[in-house]
Amino acid sequence: MTNSRTLPSDPALTPDLGVGSDSRRGAHAALEFHHAWSMALQSGEALDERLPVSVLGEMSKCEFFYDFSSPFSYLGATQVERITAGHELVWKPMLLGALFSSIGSPIVPLATWPETKARHALYDAYRWADHWGVRFQWPKKFPQKTVTSLRAALAVEPARIGAVSLGFFEAMWVHDQDLEDDTVVAAVLRARGLDADAILAETKTAVGKQRLFATTEEAGRRGIPGAPAFIVDEQIFWGQDRLHFVQKALEGWRPKLPIDLATPR
Template identity: 25%
Template sequence: MKVETIDYYFWMNSDWAYLGADRLEALAERQNIRVLYKPVDLPNIYYRTGGQLLSDRSPERRAYRVLELKRWCRKLKISINAQPAFMCPNADLASCIVIAADRQGLPVGPLYKSILHAQWCQDRDISSERTLLDILNERGLDGGRLISLARQSDIADVYRYYTDEAVSAGVFGSPSYVFQGELFWGQDRLEMLEEAVEAAMGRSE
């Protein structure tokens, strides 16, 4: 029997991906659906789709982001620092570590959430190999081996492929979820995503 899947495209610097992470996994468990974790190079996607990095946005847009984060944190009872000490550093190595772990059959959900938590809740620099090694070791993983695997060219190829695939699927921001070709952008669309899954599986009333 075929197991349905959700293509989950996310940036390893995405505060919104962090806010939606637990709810996505709960959705997948409720609906018996598999999540395919696909870290992407969001600055590259922005360049190709007309998006703007946070540093390039107007003061009004930056201020509203903080306001929305505070609202969602209150709603979800999750605490994050909207302006951490190391905000949105280079996420390429972190992304490749997640891909390498996935290809090794390791649980990806707890790992990528730990990296996001390090940035948004602990003021740690996730562009630092030392920081990433510490995070991996804290999770009981072989950090040195995973970082070595993450630096291999085939993992970089997968990272680029996921980024290209995301653009082809219409993705322009993080987090984005694609189910049966339909795109849902943002953790605030998880309820609609679940409704689509239920309808496709004949579970809606």
């Protein structure tokens, strides 16, 4: 029997609503996490080595699901274009809190962890930033409501969404700015030659709200457990520390798994 949640038909309602999703898919995603980690250990792949750009295989597609409120989404965003070079990359902003609500996860998981676990997650973020050679600082205001910035990113043409998204990520995770402030959102847009006033106005329309509603609903429907997440050939890879798996998948890698994690149950 499926335990699902139904969304209101009006996407203009509060963005904190959960998206429709079978809650059991969260368990499937967790199995993928443990299986992937086990494979990495067994194969001897080193997580502390920089990943080479993929040059093998035919052009594939990588779908990148993220929220600006996620530090590991920021770290993944700094590398995803390099890892997917030669392949199609689709940027898909989603509302992480709504996704978490739909799968029964705390809205801010970090806030529910024991202090020791939370501290080491923070250490890992700084270690990965140093490893990738990118700037990073934990913002004074955390968490932040990123609804407007996510809608703004989805309002630009697809060819520019990556650059705009990186701008929003850097505003929060490099420059310690508040994405809840529309002047910050506008500054990021203007710095990239965009009409900030028009885009901000669009984020308040039903159409602007529906775009974010749709990507968030898609994430839940396809079984994504959190952010960042990468989908290649219907394989879900959760976490920026799985980018070596993303690279291999783009080259045709598809390991045999005990269950089909890409198929909703």
